[in-house]
Amino acid sequence: EMIRKDGGEALAVTVDIADEDSVRAAVERTVTAYGGLDFAVNNAGMASHHQQLDQMTLDQFERVVRVNLAGTFLCMKYELPALRRRGGGAIVNIASNGG
Structure with a gap:
């Protein structure tokens, strides 16, 4: 809203980066809206449920890996x-200190 108010163009796309179909659809929507992709910034991640490793369930751990690791892979799979x-472009992947 602020970008448009200042005369710019903006597109908000909701995506679950742990879900391949969601990532593919988000990249396709962006490419359709702007005629292509020139750059991408992958900046999504989640904490480890603020628990010690020995207190996490396997499902919790797998969700962290799916979002933090597989999510970046899926984004790049469709961005590249x-x-x-x-004809080229740039991808910036941002990780936390824990990464």
Whole structure:
């Protein structure tokens, strides 16, 4: 809203980066809206449920890995072909100190 108010263009897309179909759809929507992809910033992650490792369930641990590791992989899997179609670009992956 603030970007548009200042005369810019903006698109908000909700995506679950742990879900491949959601990531693919988000990249496709962006490419459709702007005619391609020139850059991407992958900046999503989650904490380890603020628990010690020996107190986590396997499901909790797998969700952290799915979001923090597989999520970045999935984003890049669909971003890279879109960048190549434009002749190149840049991807910035941001991790936490724990990464």
